[in-house]
Amino acid sequence: MALKTVLLACALATLAVDQASASLITAATPEMNDVITFDEFDGTTTTHITSQTLTSVLGESVSFLSTPTSSIGPVVSAGSTNNYNFGANGLWDASKRFIATDNAGSLQFTFSTAVQSFGAFFNYYVNPAQTSNLRGFTITALDADGTVIETDTVKFLTGGGVNDGRFFGITSNSANIKTISVTDGLVALDNLQFASAVPEPSTLGLMAAALFAVGFVATRNRRQ
Numbered sequence: 001m002a003l004k005t006v007l008l009a010c011a012l013a014t015l016a017v018d019q020a021s022a023s024l025i026t027a028a029t030p031e032m033n034d035v036i037t038f039d040e041f042d043g044t045t046t047t048h049i050t051s052q053t054l055t056s057v058l059g060e061s062v063s064f065l066s067t068p069t070s071s072i073g074p075v076v077s078a079g080s081t082n083n084y085n086f087g088a089n090g091l092w093d094a095s096k097r098f099i100a101t102d103n104a105g106s107l108q109f110t111f112s113t114a115v116q117s118f119g120a121f122f123n124y125y126v127n128p129a130q131t132s133n134l135r136g137f138t139i140t141a142l143d144a145d146g147t148v149i150e151t152d153t154v155k156f157l158t159g160g161g162v163n164d165g166r167f168f169g170i171t172s173n174s175a176n177i178k179t180i181s182v183t184d185g186l187v188a189l190d191n192l193q194f195a196s197a198v199p200e201p202s203t204l205g206l207m208a209a210a211l212f213a214v215g216f217v218a219t220r221n222r223r224q
Contacts, residue, residue, distance in 0.1 A: 119169020137185030
């Protein structure tokens with residue numbers, strides 16, 4: 001009977017791990033040790049594109065898709081100051097490397113291996129005449145089957161400075177985030193950070209205790 005109880009505890013611990021749960025975050029977690037900086041892009045060959053393969057500092061491959069088009073690095077064009085204008089939210093200048101929609105559209109990033117959490121430094125266009133009625137943009141995390149894990153609409157004002165913005169991301173209780181989608185706005189992001197699976201301490205403790213109990217019961221039964 002005792003062994004059955006312990007096995008039930010193990011099953012419940014596994015169930016706790018399997019149940020998907022995710023939420024919006026506004027600061028990077030310590031586990032986000034991989035990043036795509038976009039620093040290698042100067043805009044000369046990555047302006048007005050629809051797809052690109054990106055590589056993180058730790059060698060993770062990430063596939064990028066855009067609808068309709070986006071640009072990576074400063075927008076290079078004749079007579080351009082290479083500033084990306086966010087209206088009431090200021091601008092990002094040519095010293096900054098980032099990815100941005102050319103018009104209101106979507107940015108989609110698909111990881112070669114699913115991750116547990118991600119985040120980035122964002123800014124988006126705000127009409128100076130509509131600062132009291134912000135529309136925001138939407139961040140969505142999807143699993144390998146395309147099922148939505150978490151979706152959030154974020155809104156903010158930066159004060160109109162240069163290279164300003166806010167950090168947003170999504171974290172899950174398991175490494176089930178395969179794709180990130182950013183939609184519903186004229187949006188730019190920099191320093192896309194992410195982390196692989198990081199088991200929750202409480203879950204690890206529960207499972208360790210259950211496994212210890214299994215060993216204890218088995219040893220006691222052998223002695224008897």
